[in-house]
Amino acid sequence: MIEVKNLTKKFDDKIVLDDINVTFEQGKTNLIIGQSGSGKTVLLKSIVGLFPVDKGEIWYDDRQYNALNFKQKKEIRKEIGMLFQGGALFDSSNVQENVMLPLDMFTDMNLSDKLDRVNFCLARVNLSDVNRLYPSEISGGMKKRVAIARAIALNPKYLFCDEPNSGLDPQTGIVIDNLIKNITEEFNITTIVNTHDMNSVMEIGDKVVFIYEGKKIWEGSNDEILTTDCTELNDFVFATNLAKKLRN
Amino acid sequence: MKFLEHAGQYFILLSKVFARPEKYYLYYRQTIREIEKIGLNSFGIVVIISIFVGAVITIQTNYNMENPLLPRYLVGVTVRDSLLLEFSSTMVALILAGKVGSSIASEIGTMRVSEQIDALEIMGVNSASYLILPKIVAAMFFFPILSLLSMFVGIFGGYLTCLFTDILLPSDFIYGIQYMFYPHYIGYSVTKVFFYAFIIVTMSAYQGYFAKGGALEVGRSSTKAVVYSSIVVLLANLILTKLILS
Secondary structure (H helix, E strand, O other): OEEEEEEEEEEOOEEEEEEEEEEEOOOOEEEEEOOOOOOHHHHHHHHHOOOOOOEEEEEEOOEEHHHOOHHHHHHHHOOEEEEOOOOOOOOOOOHHHHHHHHHHHHOOOOHHHHHHHHHHHHHHOOOOOOOOOOHHHOOHHHHHHHHHHHHHOOOOOEEEEEOOOOOOOHHHHHHHHHHHHHHHHHHOOEEEEEEOOHHHHHHHOOEEEEEEOOEEEEEEOHHHHOOOOOHHHHHHHOOOHHHHHHHO | OHHHHHHHHHHHHHHHHOOOOOOHHHHHHHHHHHHHHHHHHHHHHHHHHHHHHHHHHHHHHHHHOOOOOOOOOHHHHHHHHHHHHHHHHHHHHHHHHHHHHHHHHHHHHHHHHOOHHHHHHHHOOOHHHHHHHHHHHHHHHHHHHHHHHHHHHHHHHHHHHHHHOOOOOHHHHHHHHHOOOOOHHHHHHHHHHHHHHHHHHHHHHHHHHOOOOOHHHHHHHHHHHHHHHHHHHHHHHHHHHHHHHO
16 A cells, blocks of 8 residues: 655645645555646656655555665665556667566576566566567557566566556557556555546546646546546546537 | 756766665676677777878878988887877777767666666666666776777878888888887876776766756757767866876
8 A cells, every 4th residue: 555645746936746645555556647747747756756755755555655765765666666658668678688677686586587587477468479579679569568567577566657558559558457457456566557548547447536736636436537526527537529428 | 056066966976876786797797788889889980090090190290200300210209109198098088988978878868768767766776876887897998998909000000101102111110119118108098098988988977867858858968978078088188197297
């Protein structure tokens, strides 16, 4: 479980996140939604520690992450897997080396065990025979899947995904979404997904948190979204003509 | 103020770079890769430039020494000392600042803007150390070798000029090369290159590591890497020359 209490983040004098309080539950796919520029990515990067927060607390189970020193934070980071928007695979390494890097860094496994683990993770994301390919030689959807394989290589307790299906066609997007949901349930991970894709919300959103202009103004399940009376959320969810027609 | 901010950030980055590596063998593996990227891949440019510069210095020196009172072998002496004292260290370093420095800044800058560095940080990897330390070790190991190569090839270029033209007898040139040779010139040159390697890699890596935005900013950081590291190389040249040769 990850708990965020009174989190505030400023860039210079501009408040980007304003007093956010939210709990992300274990074994569930928690979604953060909101318009572009609403502060979703800043919230996600603040939770993982890429941005220092100005005020508030971030708890990973019973550990206050933002009060830990560098070494203690490093220990928690080994329990974190993250999928970045563009995949963030290392261009100069092939698929196998990308997935193996966390194992190389933080385990004492021998090469054969590491290869087994790499192949297991790649198989888990439905990839095979791609070990020797470089990121430039695979498609966008495959890159995302390799990034997921890398994120789960160390059996993370927490999984973060920043817009996992951006730049993908709807079908591939759903494949990635379902993969994230299945992995979350299978390994009982606390997963937080940043998205503005309503397909993802309806498909995998066990818990949905809506951020509007840096404030959390709604949270609930994906079913409750359709019947909420929160104006800003309704404007976001039913932004397209198709969605408006379906609603009516 | 801006300069002090950058200087402070640069030294903080260096303190991260020289932190204890997580896994030594991974750093060793990276260093071998960097030796190939930074060192071996620079062989060609160093050889080509050195051979031509050696040839041109020979022709120019000969042109300026066409005085019957000056012994002909002095052309060889001048070519040798020019190459050993300045060209094969400082000029080669400036060439490498252009080739290697821009490559390092754009590589690390691209990793920054495409969130690859964030991915390393999230994994708990010391990204500064993992990405930059192997490059520093590779450059400090290999740049002196490139400098030595440049000395030999440059002198060889001068010899070929004598061999294929009639400006100077090759035997005079060879005699000049050997005349009053001070071996410590090589040590002086290699010492300078050792420092230059550190300057070029760390300053270029700094520009890339703190790149923000997109392709345009990465391009800018690459340009800054070449300009700033070249300026600092020239400044270091002045200081080291004063320290070593005084």
